[in-house]
Structures are given as structure tokens and as C-alpha cells.
Amino acid sequence: ASGNMDSADGSDMWWISVGANAQSMRVVMDCGSADFDTYGKFGSQPTTSSYDWRGYTSGGEDNTVTSPAQGTHYIMVDYYSGSGAYTLTATITYAAADTTAPSVSISSPANGATVSGTVTISFTASDANGISSRAIKIDGVTKSTGTSYSWDTTAYANSGHTIVCTATDPSGNTGSDTHTVTVSNTVPTDDGGALTDGV
Numbered sequence: 001a002s003g004n005m006d007s008a009d010g011s012d013m014w015w016i017s018v019g020a021n022a023q024s025m026r027v028v029m030d031c032g033s034a035d036f037d038t039y040g041k042f043g044s045q046p047t048t049s050s051y052d053w054r055g056y057t058s059g060g061e062d063n064t065v066t067s068p069a070q071g072t073h074y075i076m077v078d079y080y081s082g083s084g085a086y087t088l089t090a091t092i093t094y095a096a097a098d099t100t101a102p103s104v105s106i107s108s109p110a111n112g113a114t115v116s117g118t119v120t121i122s123f124t125a126s127d128a129n130g131i132s133s134r135a136i137k138i139d140g141v142t143k144s145t146g147t148s149y150s151w152d153t154t155a156y157a158n159s160g161h162t163i164v165c166t167a168t169d170p171s172g173n174t175g176s177d178t179h180t181v182t183v184s185n186t187v188p189t190d191d192g193g194a195l196t197d198g199v
Contacts (some may be wrong), residue, residue: 005036006083013045013087014075018068021095025068027075028089029061034082037061038075042125045074056080068092083157101175102127102167109163116186122148123177125167137164153183 003012018025029038038055039046040063046052055061065073077088106123109115121138124147125131138143140159141150161183166176 001088002085003045003077003088005031005034005079007079009079011076011078014077016073016075016090016092018070018073018092019094020070021097022068022070022081022092023066023095024093025065025073026091027055027061027063027065027079028091029055029086031060031082032084033087034084034086035080036058037078037080038063040065040075041076042069042073043071046076048078071101084153098129098169098171099173100128101173102131102169104165104167104175104177106163106165106179107178109179109181114182114184115161116184117153119151119153119161120148121151121165122142123165125165125177126176127167127169127174129169129171131167132170133168135166137166138162140164156183158183158185158187161196
């Protein structure tokens with residue numbers, strides 16, 4: 001932005017929209033031989049008595065705001081002395097987007113294992129930015145949102161079944177690990193005894 005200012009102008013108001021994940025916002029005002037000041041505020045217009053930051057050295061100003069909030073930031077160029085043209089530059093630096101999914105590893109049961117009775121399903125998950133949610137699924141059905149689940153295999157058919165464990169980070173990236181196991185429980189046999197009506 002650019003403008004001209006003298007004692008009759010008082011101040012000029014500018015604004016800039018800051019997006020998510022901003023690391024810094026550097027505001028530089030160059031006014032040549034004049035002496036103008038800058039005042040900044042998030043969400044509403046600043047004044048010389050109400051502001052989030054200000055630059056009031058002799059001549060131009062160079063201020064850096066760390067981790068500026070997402071939304072509208074107002075920047076006021078205020079007259080102090082002298083007159084003439086000025087330029088105002090705001091440079092926003094953003095953090096790189098997180099596109100890395102969490103690392104997920106099923107601890108038990110082993111992939112390809114034959115299981116019976118009650119089996120503990122457990123897994124671990126890690127991510128540089130933390131984990132926001134977890135899930136353990138058997139044959140596509142969520143059974144737990146924790147890192148372990150006590151699985152009663154007797155309620156399942158003697159056949160192959162798929163275990164999928166997932167973890168999601170705060171950026172929405174999801175990682176998973178899949179194991180296939182075979183359920184093999186002893187099926188009760190008919191003893192051949194006769195049924196009676198108690199008579």
C-alpha cells in the first residue's frame with residue numbers, strides 16, 4: 001500500500017487478512033525523511049492508545065508479529081512529523097502444510113495368526129503433531145476408539161477376519177495398519193444322548 005501524509009491528514013487505516021497457520025507477519029513502513037508511526041490491532045481498528053503492537057522509532061518502521069491470529073488485522077499509519085509519501089508492506093510467512101500421516105503398528109495379534117477364545121488387539125501410533133483420534137475395526141466395524149480391545153472371537157465364524165487399526169492427526173491425516181487372522185474355536189459336538197420329556 002502507499003499514501004501521502006502531512007499534519008492535516010492525521011492517519012491512514014489499512015487492513016490485511018491473515019490465513020491459518022501463519023508463523024509471522026512483518027510490517028514495514030518506509031516514509032523517506034518524514035517520521036510516521038504504525039499501530040496494529042487484530043479484529044478492530046487501532047488507535048494511538050489502543051493497539052496490539054506499534055512502531056514509533058524515528059523515520060520508518062519495521063515490526064514483526066509472531067504467530068498472528070487468523071482473521072483481519074488493521075494497520076494504522078499515523079503522522080508524527082514531516083510530510084510526504086510512504087509505502088506500507090506486510091509479508092506473511094506460513095508454516096508448511098502437514099501432509100504426513102501417523103505411523104500405526106498393530107502389536108497383537110500377529111498378522112496371519114490363528115486365534116481363539118478372547119484375544120487382545122493392541123496397536124501403537126505416533127505423529128510429530130500428536131494424535132487426535134484412534135480406532136480399532138474388525139471386519140469394517142469399529143469396536144474401540146482406544147489402543148486396545150478385548151475381542152471375544154467365539155462370537156465370530158471360524159474363518160478369516162480383518163483387523164484394521166487407524167490413527168488421525170490434528171491435520172486430518174490418517175494412518176493405518178491391517179492384519180488378517182483366522183478364528184478357530186472348537187465347535188461343541190452332539191453327544192448322541194436321547195432327549196426325554198421327564199416322564
